[in-house]
Amino acid sequence: QVQLVQSGAEVKKPGSSVKVSCKVSGVAFSTSYITWVRQAPGQGLEWMGRIVPVVGRPSYAQKFQGRVTITADKSTGTAYLEIHSLRSEDTALYYCARQYNNILDYWGRGTRVTVSS
């Protein structure tokens, strides 16, 4: 079956970086859009960006451009989200999801990132 398994919770200091992983199985990883969506505590869903591993060129929401890096390792079927210069407002649950035919059809369980001094 399709699984997106995300890495565990992180606690980071402001100004540091975090890298979250998402291991995908059960679908054609290289030709899928792997999307990152975040959800701040008690808030809604926010699209951050996506990557198609076979192409390797990510797209980002302008808000995150320059501070977020999305990559993919085709050899392991794993996508990554790295956020630099963390601030308290980055405290959120970060989801990876597979996008197919414009539908976010499979989701990971989320990785909680807490930014606190």
Next chain:
Amino acid sequence: DIQVTQSPSSLSASVGDRVTITCQASQDIRHHLNWYQQKMGEAPKILIYDASILETGVPSRFSGSGSGSDFTFTITSLQPEDIATYYCQQFDNLPLTFGQGTKVEI
């Protein structure tokens, strides 16, 4: 960016009630809208795609309609297991954008 305005932000209804949620896009997005359900502590789940197509396995009490900039999501007979937050999401253009969510309570 395309803004998607969803309303209401929350609602309370009784079991068996008809529930309606609306989304309005800031420009014409044709039929490029999806609806998701997010239960507490879970990831979102696709219910309706392309504005009106029911995802396989989703109960038929859920439906969607609309095109252009105005869309409606309906639960024809609310069930206890429908307690969740519902989001619309446009995919006409990047960045993908979501509505603010509607929390449905009984």
